[in-house]
Amino acid sequence: MLSQTLQYFFSGLTNGAIYALSALGFSLIYNASGVINFAQGEFIMLGGVCAVMLTAAGVPLPLAILIAVLVVSLVGLMLEKLAIEPAGDADVVSLIIITIGASIFLQGVAQVVFGPGQRALAPFTGDAPIMIFGASLLPQSMWMMGTGALIVLILAWFFGRTRLGKAMLATAHNRLAARLVGINTRHVLALSFVISAALGAVAGVVSAPITLTSYDVGIMVGLKGFVAATLGGLGSGLGAVVGGLILGLTEALAAGYISSAYKDAVPFVLIILILFFMPRGLFGARASERV
Amino acid sequence: MALLEVEALSRSFGGVHAVQDLSFEIEQGKIHSIIGPNGAGKTTVFNLITGLYRPSSGRVVFDGVEVTGYVPHELARRGMSRTFQNLQICFNMSAVENVMVGAHLRLDQGMLGSMLRIPTVARRDAECRDEARELMRFVGLDRYVGAAADSMPYGALKRLEIARALAARPKLLLLDEPAAGLNPTETHEIDALIQRIGDSGVTVVLVEHDMKLVMGISARILVLDYGRKLAEGSAQEVRGNPEVIAAYLGGSVEAGST
Amino acid sequence: MDRFRGLAVLALIIVVLPLALRNSYHYDVAIRIGMNATMVVGLNLLIGYAGQISLGHAGFFGLGAYASAILTSRYGWPPIAAMISGMAAVGVIAFVVARPILRLRGHYLAMATLGLGIIIYMVLVNESGWTGGNDGMNVKAFSIFGFSLANERAWYWVTGAVLLVAIVLARNIVDSPVGRALRAVHGSETAAQVAGIDTARYKVRVFVVSAVFASAVGSMMAHYVGFITPQVSSFFHSIELVTMVVVGGMASTYGAVLGAAILTMLPQLLSRFEGYEMIVFGLILMLTVIFLPRGLVPTIAARLRKSD
Numbered sequence: 001m002l003s004q005t006l007q008y009f010f011s012g013l014t015n016g017a018i019y020a021l022s023a024l025g026f027s028l029i030y031n032a033s034g035v036i037n038f039a040q041g042e043f044i045m046l047g048g049v050c051a052v053m054l055t056a057a058g059v060p061l062p063l064a065i066l067i068a069v070l071v072v073s074l075v076g077l078m079l080e081k082l083a084i085e086p087a088g089d090a091d092v093v094s095l096i097i098i099t100i101g102a103s104i105f106l107q108g109v110a111q112v113v114f115g116p117g118q119r120a121l122a123p124f125t126g127d128a129p130i131m132i133f134g135a136s137l138l139p140q141s142m143w144m145m146g147t148g149a150l151i152v153l154i155l156a157w158f159f160g161r162t163r164l165g166k167a168m169l170a171t172a173h174n175r176l177a178a179r180l181v182g183i184n185t186r187h188v189l190a191l192s193f194v195i196s197a198a199l200g201a202v203a204g205v206v207s208a209p210i211t212l213t214s215y216d217v218g219i220m221v222g223l224k225g226f227v228a229a230t231l232g233g234l235g236s237g238l239g240a241v242v243g244g245l246i247l248g249l250t251e252a253l254a255a256g257y258i259s260s261a262y263k264d265a266v267p268f269v270l271i272i273l274i275l276f277f278m279p280r281g282l283f284g285a286r287a288s289e290r291v
Numbered sequence: 292m293a294l295l296e297v298e299a300l301s302r303s304f305g306g307v308h309a310v311q312d313l314s315f316e317i318e319q320g321k322i323h324s325i326i327g328p329n330g331a332g333k334t335t336v337f338n339l340i341t342g343l344y345r346p347s348s349g350r351v352v353f354d355g356v357e358v359t360g361y362v363p364h365e366l367a368r369r370g371m372s373r374t375f376q377n378l379q380i381c382f383n384m385s386a387v388e389n390v391m392v393g394a395h396l397r398l399d400q401g402m403l404g405s406m407l408r409i410p411t412v413a414r415r416d417a418e419c420r421d422e423a424r425e426l427m428r429f430v431g432l433d434r435y436v437g438a439a440a441d442s443m444p445y446g447a448l449k450r451l452e453i454a455r456a457l458a459a460r461p462k463l464l465l466l467d468e469p470a471a472g473l474n475p476t477e478t479h480e481i482d483a484l485i486q487r488i489g490d491s492g493v494t495v496v497l498v499e500h501d502m503k504l505v506m507g508i509s510a511r512i513l514v515l516d517y518g519r520k521l522a523e524g525s526a527q528e529v530r531g532n533p534e535v536i537a538a539y540l541g542g543s544v545e546a547g548s549t
Numbered sequence: 550m551d552r553f554r555g556l557a558v559l560a561l562i563i564v565v566l567p568l569a570l571r572n573s574y575h576y577d578v579a580i581r582i583g584m585n586a587t588m589v590v591g592l593n594l595l596i597g598y599a600g601q602i603s604l605g606h607a608g609f610f611g612l613g614a615y616a617s618a619i620l621t622s623r624y625g626w627p628p629i630a631a632m633i634s635g636m637a638a639v640g641v642i643a644f645v646v647a648r649p650i651l652r653l654r655g656h657y658l659a660m661a662t663l664g665l666g667i668i669i670y671m672v673l674v675n676e677s678g679w680t681g682g683n684d685g686m687n688v689k690a691f692s693i694f695g696f697s698l699a700n701e702r703a704w705y706w707v708t709g710a711v712l713l714v715a716i717v718l719a720r721n722i723v724d725s726p727v728g729r730a731l732r733a734v735h736g737s738e739t740a741a742q743v744a745g746i747d748t749a750r751y752k753v754r755v756f757v758v759s760a761v762f763a764s765a766v767g768s769m770m771a772h773y774v775g776f777i778t779p780q781v782s783s784f785f786h787s788i789e790l791v792t793m794v795v796v797g798g799m800a801s802t803y804g805a806v807l808g809a810a811i812l813t814m815l816p817q818l819l820s821r822f823e824g825y826e827m828i829v830f831g832l833i834l835m836l837t838v839i840f841l842p843r844g845l846v847p848t849i850a851a852r853l854r855k856s857d
Binding site: 373 | 736
């Protein structure tokens with residue numbers, strides 16, 4: 001009984017780590033630009049796909065990971081420069097549609113380059129499960145959780161301690177004021193896409209051995225990341241992490257105890273309930289409109 | 292008889308008291324003004340009366356009924372109408388359609404009837420269009436009767452909001468800085484327009500930053516400062532009030548120096 | 550008379566088009582265009598006129614399709630009764646969820662509608678006892694009073710007529726006090742409220758109407774194709790529908806028709822290049838919003854007016 005619950009717990013945290021990274025990507029871009037980037041999931045997909053292709057071509061894993069992250073970061077930068085910036089002051093609906101277009105475009109490219117099938121990346125450090133109180137934990141799960149935790153720490157340091165990070169926070173808080181004190185908000189915008197893309201790529205690479213990867217895995221992970229970000233309150237970094245973990249756990253427990261067929265529906269039921277009763281998420285600020 | 296009674300109205304935003312313990316009455320059939328320096332809480336008072344904000348405490352009684360906390364469309368139904376300092380124009384419509392929006396409550400709102408375009412709906416809508424054109428002429432927008440809202444200059448849009456508010460045939464019309472951003476000629480014309488509206492029997496409350504504009508046309512003036520009532524009375528009384536002079540002239544000097 | 554000009558042009562196109570349709574494949578594409586256009590005309594009321602996004606309308610389409618499929622195949626209902634029941638049920642579901650959903654704005658509204666669509670999709674996939682799950686299910690041919698719509702030609706005329714009726718209904722709404730209220734919700738929700746418009750109520754009404762349009766077309770499509778899978782209610786299908794609205798032109802009824810035509814033909818033209826379909830689709834979506842933010846028909850109309 002305990003081992004069963006623990007097993008769900010492990011699986012929830014493993015997936016939750018990926019949702020948290022995806023949600024952080026959403027929140028970063030949302031803070032810098034007010035855009036909800038529906039292509040966030042494609043960063044994750046591209047990270048996994050690049051790593052699989054590179055290792056298949058004989059590139060050693062660490063180098064493959066590095067290249068994958070760089071490539072996806074570049075894709076993030078191009079997305080911002082070529083699609084978001086030219087749209088100017090488009091309204092929310094238009095921006096949502098642009099990023100959805102980007103998402104479909106990237107899926108199309110991946111399908112052409114990578115092919116339609118599913119492929120897996122070899123686990124980083126073997127696939128012999130570790131037994132803890134009767135529950136098994138894959139080494140790759142530990143990689144996923146560890147990487148997730150490490151990235152959260154790095155981001156906390158970046159936004160709390162570095163000038164650049166603080167400049168990004170300032171921009172999120174008040175773009176005009178940030179511009180007045182000399183922050184180049186355009187660079188901040190571009191940087192937020194690059195960081196989000198890099199986050200996505202890392203998430204994609206570490207999860208590829210477990211979840212497998214194909215050109216269309218991005219949609220679901222991306223949407224769940226959006227759910228996690230909304231759950232925690234859009235734009236809140238802590239909220240994104242907590243939202244991601246809650247989502248992963250809820251999903252795993254619901255799959256285990258209620259119905260595994262409806263596992264993928266859990267996040268959406270959860271988010272609709274949250275939005276109905278707490279329209280700004282768990283940690284979202286309450287903003288009142290000025291008339 | 293008082294058409295609108297405001298009793299001990301307060302509203303704070305995150306600890307800042309935008310409006311504090313404010314009481315006043317608006318008499319039927321007269322032009323009233325609320326004046327005060329920038330940030331005195333004038334627009335907040337309007338937003339509280341028209342239901343866009345909920346008061347932290349206090350009561351609003353309109354036409355004999357307590358309406359505290361009513362949502363805007365319920366207040367509109369009871370005969371309240373307003374304009375906005377920072378325009379609220381529907382730029383996705385023509386000018387005359389903007390005015391017709393104001394007449395919404397007097398038209399058939401059935402979905403099915405609209406979908407099937409039953410003759411009464413269509414006829415009534417055509418009449419409404421004529422009335423709206425008439426109102427545009429009344430506020431001096433003859434030139435723009437056939438225009439799209441997004442092709443009109445700022446001054447014309449301010450009048451368009453007044454026409455829209457009048458289309459509801461309100462008992463009480465609240466005008467939020469109708470002359471802000473206008474040149475002296477336009478201000479003078481707006482002045483005359485408000486006078487004409489008042490003469491037609493509509494009770495008008497005017498929020499204004501510029502004291503000169505309101506002096507000539509207002510039966511009563513309420514002066515606000517930091518969300519509180521500073522003075523209330525006729526133009527003469529207010530003009531002679533030393534506190535008003537101190538608070539308000541200070542503001543004017545600042546405004547004059549910019 | 551302005552009201553009827555566009556309608557007359559479209560009616561003429563529908564009447565003349567069969568001269569250019571050489572084979573049943575051509576008819577098939579034309580019928581799909583007509584059905585998609587009908588649905589998008591309804592969705593445009595919500596997105597284009599009232600300014601409320603929905604990323605879940607394929608869900609309502611799917612519910613309509615499965616209502617028809619299940620009621621006619623398993624319970625032997627007459628197709629028209631099944632279709633109307635589907636529309637009524639979808640109307641009720643849309644009504645129940647609309648108020649809390651449409652209280653949300655922007656991203657949150659997008660999220661909630663998206664979630665709703667995905668939940669419907671998953672129900673259709675998982676309740677395989679009813680729906681056949683991912684294997685899909687067969688749907689009987691449409692018949693009414695003993696007449697059955699058996700060939701493409703019959704479907705073509707029915708679809709054309711339904712499209713024209715849908716356009717008349719939609720145009721009537723747009724040109725009525727209700728339509729003005731919807732556009733006011735989009736233009737300035739504050740102004741609308743102060744003018745006495747119960748904006749929440751109007752959002753609910755237009756949401757329900759657009760959902761019922763989607764359900765009706767879902768039923769038609771199910772009978773026409775004869776076989777449905779849960780993919781009809783997928784997220785991607787919802788996006789396709791939104792794209793049709795955006796490409797053709799927000800707040801333009803004929804724009805919706807053009808958008809439906811372009812995006813229905815596109816996959817047919819691109820089907821030879823597997824994978825490139827998505828690339829082109831995504832590009833069109835991005836480029837339209839960036840360079841023609843108002844969509845094709847309104848942009849062209851504005852150009853024409855200028856050159857007059």
